[in-house]
Amino acid sequence: ELKVEQNPLFLSMQEGKNYTIYCNYSTTSDRLYWYRQDPGKSLESLFVLLSNGAVKQEGRLMASLDTKARLSTLHITAAVHDLSATYFCAVNFGNEKLTFGTGTRLTIIP
Amino acid sequence: ETGVTQSPTHLIKTRGQQVTLRCSSQSGHNTVSWYQQALGQGPQFIFQYYREEENGRGNFPPRFSGLQFPNYSSELNVNALELDDSALYLCASSPEGGRYIQYFGAGTRLSVL
Numbered sequence: 001e002l003k004v005e006q007n008p009l010f011l012s013m014q015e016g017k018n019y020t021i022y023c024n025y026s027t028t029s030d031r032l033y034w035y036r037q038d039p040g041k042s043l044e045s046l047f048v049l050l051s052n053g054a055v056k057q058e059g060r061l062m063a064s065l066d067t068k069a070r071l072s073t074l075h076i077t078a079a080v081h082d083l084s085a086t087y088f089c090a091v092n093f094g095n096e097k098l099t100f101g102t103g104t105r106l107t108i109i110p
Numbered sequence: 111e112t113g114v115t116q117s118p119t120h121l122i123k124t125r126g127q128q129v130t131l132r133c134s135s136q137s138g139h140n141t142v143s144w145y146q147q148a149l150g151q152g153p154q155f156i157f158q159y160y161r162e163e164e165n166g167r168g169n170f171p172p173r174f175s176g177l178q179f180p181n182y183s184s185e186l187n188v189n190a191l192e193l194d195d196s197a198l199y200l201c202a203s204s205p206e207g208g209r210y211i212q213y214f215g216a217g218t219r220l221s222v223l
Contacts, residue, residue, distance in 0.1 A: 004152075031210055042112075042200060043153070043214045050210070088152050096141060096204050096212050097166050100152030 002027050002093050006101035013079050014109050021104045023072040023089035032072050033090040033098065034063050043088070046074075076106075084108045114139075114203050114215035122221045128189045131218045133201035135182040141165070141204040142184045143212070144176060148197045159184060188220075196222045 003026040013019050023032070034046040047056045049065035049072060056063050060083065062075045072089055086105045090098040113136040123129050135142055141160045145153035155168035159178035173189040182203070188195055198219050202212040 033212075040219075042216045043202075045212070045214075048210050090152075092210075095158070095160070095165065096202075096210065097143060097155055097158055097168075098145075098153075098212075099155065100145075103150075103152050 002029070002091060002099045004089060004091050004099050004101040006087075006089055006104050008104060009102060010105050010107075012107045012109060013076070015080055016078050018078065019076050021074040021076075021087055021089075021106075023074070023101055025070045025072075025089075025091045025099075027093075028067070028070075029091045029093060031092045032065055033092070034061075034072070034074055035088045035090060037086045037088065037103075039086075046087075079108045081108045081110060112213035112215065114201060114213045116199075116201055116215035116218050118218060119216070120219045120221075122223065123191050124223050125191055125193060127191050127222075128187065129191060129220060131186040131188075131199050131201075131220070133184045133186070133203070133215055135184070135201075135203035136205070136213070137182055138205050139182055139203035139213070140206050142178055142182075143202045143204075144184075144186045145200040145202065146170075146195075146197045147200060147217075148194075153200055156186065191222045193222050196220060 035043040047063040052067040054065045090100045115134040143158040144156040147153040157167040178184040198217045
């Protein structure tokens with residue numbers, strides 16, 4: 001059974017600081033997704049990572065994938081309040097069937 | 111805007127009742143997946159439909175069932191509702207050759223009393 005673990009579960013950061021969210025998964029997969037969810041809202045797609053060593057960046061967010069270590073990271077640079085949300089990683093187990101991590105609730109403090 | 115529409119937005123039912131949730135995808139989106147997201151947790155895969163056939167199922171009992179229609183709409187049916195079925199239900203659709211992109215709807219929040 002594919003398991004996906006994220007840490008930390010909760011993260012409180014000051015504006016302007018950098019931090020990293022970690023996503024570990026238990027079995028081989030060919031792609032990994034990062035999503036953002038605001039309270040009471042649906043999932044917003046951030047990144048799709050397809051291969052070992054893949055790195056994608058959008059604004060202050062950068063995601064990377066190490067398939068050998070079964071590890072993905074989401075790095076936040078110079079955090080701003082608008083980034084406050086819950087972030088999920090999700091691993092594909094076949095034809096876009098996804099197993100999601102537990103989520104990281106990120107709060108940016110002014 | 112993802113082009114995936116779910117209805118209703120909110121729903122309140124009592125234990126033992128049955129419920130039908132609906133999802134409308136964009137034209138050409140032949141794959142639709144349903145997820146259950148309990149409060150404070152990540153979404154859990156319920157099942158997937160491809161071209162109107164079930165194409166995989168998660169760890170959910172048979173009282174969760176689904177249908178997909180030729181017009182790119184789909185349904186999630188839950189019989190004999192239990193309190194633990196209270197959750198946000200999300201559908202996600204993918205086009206043929208969609209380059210691994212899934213589009214999520216806004217979800218239906220179901221409360222079972």
